[in-house]
Amino acid sequence: MNTQRGMGMTTFKMTLLFVLGATIAALVPSYAEAAAWRTCNGSPVIWRGGTTVHRNRCSIADTGVVNSAYWNANGSWNRFNGVITSFLVNDASDCSISHGDGENEIGLVNRTAIDGANGMTILQLGLCFIGSNDIDEADVMIANDLNYNPVFGNFLGTTGRSTFVHEFGHFYGFDHEDAHAVMRTSPPHLVTGGFEPSTNWPSDTVGMSSVYGFAINGPNLLPSALGVIGASVGTLDANTTVAMCRNTSRTTRVYLGNSGNVASGTYNLRVRLSTTAPFAGYSGSTTVVSTFTHSLGAFTQGTFDLPFTVPSTLPNGTYFIYVDMDHTGSIAEILEGDNSTVSAMRVLVNC
């Protein structure tokens, strides 16, 4: 059994252009980094023919934040290809997760039962002998001491919701990859904005496309105030408050990606300042301070410094910086509601 990286590695296409005497490099937003999965005789080790999952009702109730984390996580992958064909529920009195019984169980467990990890997925694989190999069973176990409340787009830490998305990636047969991906080995977790920030990214969905194919076509735009900096995930803007006078400018740094299998076409992008904190600020009162047009190819991503100027009429106050992709709603996307994020930086306007 081998591990393979699928699709193209990052391709920063460099072409030197000479414009107005300045040397400008053509740093095209890159194709997502490779997803990773096991192979057997050259073919991916995946589910073939669909499967079912059994929610452990003893630990994942029928309602509440853990339940919504469960649905967000399986939906994050299953919306692209419906590998999971039935969602079943075990009896509430069944408080154990058994392996090797042919039943894919999903539940919360004591951290000590999974070697101190945040989550663990145990796969039962057929032996790699002749031809391809399948996943026969996958049991997903998530530590029961994690926080499952949705977080803001600038949250830097660990959430049960993102751990769920991560472990469902393993359920589908994907391995760790230390790119801008939910399949990173360790937290902090990358999150997008909106009301459900735990999701997968172009580097993850390109793997879905490679080994399962997409059953749905379209772009999916998503921003992040977090990024991979060096070997770790950090806030792209500093977690601080910067003082700015009216009519002065600076930049906000943001990740922009398209996790869908179709190019976005030209979409509108804006930066706005609001005194309203997330979550309300995602749709609250606002002052637009810069606008742009942009396009992203299928499974591409980039990190950008977007300039903005504090308007001369902006009242004194401390402002959150929001970035909205396709705020005009002109792009039909696979998933809506994940197009806004908020910087870790605030702007203090008092001069």
Added chain:
Amino acid sequence: MRTKHQLLIVAGSLLCGCVGASTSGGERPAPAGQVAVTTEAGTQFTGSPARIDIRVDHNGSASIELAIAGADSDNRTWSLQAALPSAALDSLVIEAQLVKGPLKAGDATVQLSSSGGDPVLASGGQLRARLQGGKIQGDVLGTTSNLAASFAGALAVTCAAPAAGAPTPPNGGAPVLVVDEKFETAACKPYAELARRTE
């Protein structure tokens, strides 16, 4: 809840003789904070590596920012931001005056903030730091004991430059810079060595 996987994996294998088990997805807890700040008052903060962000404009001029942020056990954040002259990256020595307002090259701001509260800013003092072997070490001096601090830890360097594929501003708007993660552009290449030393 108790998992019984060891026993059951073995049982499953014995029963059908065709199943191999693979543990997948042991997501490890977050590593410890990579920069440590200790204030004169004795409070300790830890956070992500300190950052130097280099932005090169169309004219080839570079603006440089240093940022350090850490949180304590009460979820308060101590943060520092400095606008640095380009010479700082040649000498690897950073010196800046603490100010309360907007930053120009040679200025820094230090603040303490609680979740949801307005930050408390240092109104005067000095920042002194040194970059060495991919790490940063320094002090904030001459301010109140809850803001004055010593810090040390890992350092990450980023570079952004004009590039194709960036969002386009309306006519006359300032251009967008693209983060060059691999320091491959002509504008960012000169900083590759500094970035490499911080990996």
